[in-house]
Amino acid sequence: DVKVTQSSRYLVKRTGEKVFLECVQDMDHENMFWYRQDPGLGLRLIYFSYDVKMKEKGDIPEGYSVSREKKERFSLILESASTNQTSMYLCASSFLPSTNEKLFFGSGTQLSVL
Amino acid sequence: AQTVTQSQPEMSVQEAETVTLSCTYDTSESDYYLFWYKQPPSRQMILVIRQEAYKQQNATENRFSVNFQKAAKSFSLKISDSQLGDAAMYFCAYRSYYTNTGNQFYFGTGTSLTVIP
Numbered sequence: 001d002v003k004v005t006q007s008s009r010y011l012v013k014r015t016g017e018k019v020f021l022e023c024v025q026d027m028d029h030e031n032m033f034w035y036r037q038d039p040g041l042g043l044r045l046i047y048f049s050y051d052v053k054m055k056e057k058g059d060i061p062e063g064y065s066v067s068r069e070k071k072e073r074f075s076l077i078l079e080s081a082s083t084n085q086t087s088m089y090l091c092a093s094s095f096l097p098s099t100n101e102k103l104f105f106g107s108g109t110q111l112s113v114l
Numbered sequence: 115a116q117t118v119t120q121s122q123p124e125m126s127v128q129e130a131e132t133v134t135l136s137c138t139y140d141t142s143e144s145d146y147y148l149f150w151y152k153q154p155p156s157r158q159m160i161l162v163i164r165q166e167a168y169k170q171q172n173a174t175e176n177r178f179s180v181n182f183q184k185a186a187k188s189f190s191l192k193i194s195d196s197q198l199g200d201a202a203m204y205f206c207a208y209r210s211y212y213t214n215t216g217n218q219f220y221f222g223t224g225t226s227l228t229v230i231p
Contacts, residue, residue: 035221040123042205042223058218090159102149103219105159 003027006091006106013113019078021109023091030095032074033103034058034066037088046089049074081113116141116208120222127196128230134181135191135225137206145211148182148189149219154202162204165189167211193227201229 007022025032031050035043035058045058047066055066063085067075074093078085088110092103117140127133139148150162165173165182172180177197181190193200206222 033219040223042118042120043221045218048218088157092159102161102164103151103159108157 004091004093004104004106006089006109008109009107011109011111013078013081013111015082015113017078017081017113019081019111019113021076021078021089021091021111023074023076023093023106024072025074025091025093025104026072027093027095027104028071029093029104030071031093032068033092033094034064034074034076035090035092036060037090037108043090046076081111083113085111086113087111116143116146116210116220118206118208118220118222120204120206120225122225123223124226124228126228126230127193127200129196129198131196132192132194133196133227135193135204135206135227137189137191137222139187139189139206139208139220141187141208143210143212147209147211148180149207149209150178150180150189150191151205151207151221152200152202153205153224154199159205163191196229198229198231201227203227 004025033048034046049055049068065077090108091106095101119138146167148165152160152162163175177194179192203224205224208220
């Protein structure tokens with residue numbers, strides 16, 4: 001069965017820490033995405049990648065960076081975590097060729113920055 | 115950028131009844147895809163139904179159907195014979211047909227559906 005796996009379900013970090021959120025997909029998808037989900041704001045795109053070592057900024061990239069060294073893995077990095085980055089983070093992936101292809105999501109990482 | 119609006123933050127429905135969730139969107143494109151995703155308490159987002167804008171016929175998937183009004187830019191989801199397992203957050207989403215405009219999905223703010231036994 002198709003799988004997008006996020007390394008942590010819950011994470012608690014301190015302000016100023018460097019935080020890595022990992023996402024792995026086993027479907028050989030070209031596209032991978034990081035979203036942030038906040039109540040009343042829905043899902044907002046942070047970054048996406050359509051190929052290894054390729055990345056594009058989404059709507060809210062400030063304070064975040066990403067890494068895609070291998071096709072199956074897409075990492076979200078908070079260089080210096082701040083309390084306003086407390087949120088649910090969702091990773092997703094999809095095939096590139098088919099434009100109507102649906103997104104496959106991970107189960108999310110609830111990050112709390114204290 | 116495209117915008118997707120869900121004007122109902124919360125909805126409730128009696129078990130076995132029918133409920134309609136609203137979604138409107140703003141775009142200048144003529145070809146695109148629309149989706150409804152469900153996020154239950156497990157947090158795993160699941161695709162409920164999708165619609166291609168060039169198709170006039172409304173999509174249906176078992177108890178789920180849509181009312182797609184392209185001119186009005188409206189895309190509502192109807193859930194018939196509601197079940198307890200339908201309780202979830204529902205997100206409406208838009209995707210451009212053209213990949214060179216970005217691989218982005220645009221999501222609404224979500225509607226939280228409660229099913230009353």
